[in-house]
Amino acid sequence: MDRRFNKHEKLKSKKLINKLFTEGQTVSAYPLRLVYLPTSLNEANTPVKTGVSVSKRYFKKAVQRIRIKRLMREAYRLNKSTYFNNLTTPHAFMILYIGNKKPTYLQMEQAMNKLFNKFINATHKATSDEKNT
Template sequence: MTEHLTENPKNFVFPKEEKLKSKKLFEQLFTEGKSITTFPVKLLYTNADFDDDVHIKVGVVAPKKKFRNAIKRNRVKRLLREGYRLNKHLVFNNIEGNFAFLFLYLGGKMPNYQEVDRAIKQLLETFLKKQSHEKIDQ
């Protein structure tokens, strides 16, 4: 168990309110969303307005074309959610505005947690850099 988990376990939850469920937002992410890729994970994101008091809503996708077996597909999605849950503190307090995130798994083979975790950390850090540059340009 890593040290930062023992500090305050409430910081590392992924509550129902933070899950992306809106079909309209999913479609908006695919059509208008910006993307960042760190193989084997791709992050699609867009600005969004939420009715509740949540800054980020997250969805995860594992393609049926690459993972025919639902058990494997669910495993990949579980790894993506866990990777986000443990690293969301990187962005949660460092952004302004509301965002919808979608993590897509691009790889063809079953991942291990270390590669998913590394990719998600890198994606979130890149997202923060992009957001800070866009805020400066405005």
């Protein structure tokens, strides 16, 4: 998996986003929350489709929200190859910023690594439970 965040890796389908929020599972590592759903994607070489979101509730100005989204996308882009190379089933992700303070890039990267570790642990736990039953 390369370090780019191409158009085909971005989550844009409204149907898939609605399905993600209705049927998806969550993992949290404050100030981030990951909503994920194993799904079948049209692109064979894309293991993950990802979207990012920041609430207007705490960040009224668009400039602030866009800055946080950029930090989230950059932290995701640099760390995705570390965590998702061995992913067997395609997933849809939505990463939500749930904090109320503006983060630095270092804080965002640490939170993203913690979030991805929790996701990997949750998926390994779920697959091991399925194998045992």
